[in-house]
Amino acid sequence: MKQDPATTASKRMGSHPHFLTTIIDLPTPATEIAEDLLQLDGSPVIDYTHFSLALSRSRKFARWVGWNIDGAHMQLLPRTGINFTTDPRIPAEDQAGNDLYANNRLDRGHLARRADLTWGPDTEAAQANKDSFTFTNITPQMEDFNQSRQAGIWGRLENALYEDVEIDDLRASVFAGPVLRDEDQRYRGYQLPSEYWKIILFEQDGLLTARAFLLTQNLDQLQVLMALDEFRVYQVTVTEVEERTGLVFPGSVHDADDLVLNQSGARSPIGETSEIAW
Template sequence: MTSPFPDPDPAPAPAQPDGQAGYDPAFLGPIVPLPHPTDPDIALVTLPYTHFTVLLRPDRRLAAATAVGIDGGRLVDLKREGQWRLDPRVPEAQQAGEALYADNDFDRGHLVRRLDPVWGDDAEVRAANADTFHFTNAAPQHAAFNQGKQLWAGLEDFLLTHAATFDRKLVVLTGPVLRPADPVYRKVRIPLAFWKVVAFLQDGALAATAYVLDQSPDLPNASAALAAAEAADQPPPLGAYRTFQVPVSDVADITALDLGPLPAVDLLPAPPSPAPTAPGAEPGPDRWRPLGRHEDIVLGPPR
């Protein structure tokens, strides 16, 4: 059977352009390294931008993870301006560009939020804003907003205000959950869930919390509906957005990414049910805490 996907030849990390220093693992003081795959067969390309880094997975044409340092005390509320474009450091066949988003209800969803790296001097601010409009920093999300997606959009703001206690700084790691069974649309497998891990200093010590945004199909015959959508060149049908606070270790499990010291400093109390046993596995019902508002987030003592 012929694969519907291009057969990219994963390249080494491209040279770092002047001015694009990327994410700083020492941004908070304690080292929070970039995630890396626990599966030796998964190759990622490291793409540094201004104040953030994208870890591109060429075989999926999407980022596996992004990392950004947010300096809350220096953020600039820059007017939204920017044009989505491909990154010239990466072959076009390894990026999901405008063809994926044309004439449908998919948003080009920023993985690193547009304003998160927009801090510093004027040149840094403008460069960071422009850098977030690379397609390597985008993932398809359905355009219909609801409470779950609104919660997701405001997580960093809430945690900057209520959790970070050292110069209002955060490190945010985020990305799609790239499951092998994700539905195909225009030769790209569409992720049905997204994850976010936020690290900060609390009482002088490293702390972290983790979240999942799930937009999986909620249909009686999901497989048939997905197949019919693909045959008609229509986006896959998606269920309502649901936002959960989850153990950091569960994010590591479902993404097959090593998250360094962050699972050990999770502020969510240890859940009673077992962890997922494989990437994409369903968690136990007691492990993921549904969020209806930001105030539902648990910021308890590290376990």
């Protein structure tokens, strides 16, 4: 008998706090954000294959997405034939769907990277591949987003980590999401985020390291063609991410954020992945 997709999806294993040697709990929201999170089966955490997220009911985008990467068991799977889809467990009116993206220059941008999720046994990797195209894991990005030099760095952060750092067991955990502000630009009944954040966690010789990044995206291209270099990637602290998002990360993540950044003046954006301080 064919399984109901909602029932099948509800049994999937999401982001796991014990994936690394150090326990990494999920972020907790400030009170006003907590009240805005969609509840599924009494929980604000929605699980998919290899990733979990919390969804803003007012904005219809994820507040955060958390996922695990098992580089030793990664599979290169095609995206051919996989369509973007709403989550059948969640009311359609609580998700930003095709009505936002049709007939404009907005791309459907993955928060949890598809390439990060396709690991494990064949059926598991294939399900993660499909799950990554759920609209709850998608946010609007300008069509030039992935072509710009700075945004290209954003998409290569995890790759740069694996290229530059000897990671224990080739395993990493990531949190990411949009910065949702009251003043975000309105379009088709939605407010479009103009900044994104990401925190990458990995272990070297059993010691956890956390590195945080912020992407500032100019969305004025919906009205006026702007230069591609309006995209900027900055290396920031976990505390700065908290201040921008209203999320609180566990003590283990703060303890692992040992990078000392220059806070006294203007900081330069990252121009090449070689400039990242791991």
